[in-house]
Amino acid sequence: MKQIKQIIDQPLLEVVLSRLCHQLLENHTPFDNTVLLGLQPRGVHLADRIKTQLEKITGKKVPLGYLDTTFYRDDFRRRSTPIAANTTNVPFLIEDKDIILIDDVLYTGRTVRAAMDAMITFGRPSKVELLVLINRKYARHLPIEANYIGQSVNTLDTQRVEVLWKEQGEEDGVWLANKQEDKA
């Protein structure tokens, strides 16, 4: 039997995104020295949404780049097949900028560790913060925590958190499922 549970539905997602944007504005207004970096592959959809909402609220352009961590991961060669790399596109200088790293789920912290390695190949930022939609509690392998959290959830290692976006042709929302099982 498939066991799947929705954690965040579409209306709640809008509320959460709006809150996250306002928290960012609270700390970064006037948003002149802050740039967003969405982590490939799934953090970029969240980053796109955050950028759109921030631009709507502030009325100014918010720089957004996409960062891929594949070549910086510490589990390369521990997998049966290599991970396919995604596009990195950082079309601005990050030297002395305030960076908001954005990912959909914070789990072990290893992706964020790799992202910080990847990020500093583009320069030395003045400050780095982390924004995630879902914070999986009690699952960290590294001392990494998010500054902005959509929702924290308790999960088992046998479970996975699936964040889906309408940009991917899916219904907006976050689901909790057992590994190896599909969304109903």
Place this chain on the structure above:
Amino acid sequence: MNALRSKHLLGIKDLSSEEIQLIFQTADSFKEVINRPIKKVPSLRDITIANVFFENSTRTRLSFELAEKRLSADVVNFSSSGSSVKKGETLLDTVNNILAMKVDMVVMRHASPGAPHFLAKHIQANVINAGDGTHEHPTQALLDTYSIYSKFGTVQGKKVAIIGDILHSRVALSNIFALQKLGAEVMVCGPATLLPRYVKNLGVKVSLDVRETLEWCDIANVLRIQLERQQVKYFPSLREYSLYYGINLQLLNSLSKPITIMHPGPINRGVELNSDVADSEHSIILEQVENGVAVRMAVLYLLASKHQK
């Protein structure tokens, strides 16, 4: 497809078109990496690679070395000149001695066709063929086809001419395999004495006329006259070769369409290619060199993933 099937890269003949596409996609990512302010990634930081060159090479060895260093691998270089090979040591002994120093991958160039295949059967490390005699030079073919793919977005349906010393070229054979696997049409052109008799069996068009060839193709890959491999004279003089098979700007401008010029290097300027072509906007020779590093990074990265912890 996320992985190569073999733990070695011995020739293009053994690769599927899907594997070549995987190498291209990975090379795309590395091309972005090598254009960053910091051009290094830590993927191969616990891998040691030996570049074992039993034959002279400058650009292939440099390109491999740069690719290895940009992936953070540890690199040792070996060349047969001034080594124990001169004292009569066998290939296997030489390589086993290098492997005893805990080397994970071997990049080898050798004058004998099949030498890397022999090695791959006898050692545990991954073997990459960096040119075996007149047989194959897989990474050169991959970077050549990748350069076409980068410029045109596809290799499928392109008409590619390989012009020059086909007989002594390992680049030609590997290129023919790679281009055909990716759906390109291939024509080879050169003096009859420099075209192998079996070449038609590879499914390529053959021409002795360089103008006819250039009119037919979208891309011309011009090969170097390999004087060092020619024990007997295959044509009367370099001047005559240049007259009949050399490509100059006047010839290119007289064609009915613009074509792209490639050359694996080093160029005999004024023999197979004039400087006014090599340095013109028709040429993508320097892009080939840049793409060579990205493609070799991709190959090393994909093969290193076979080295499970």
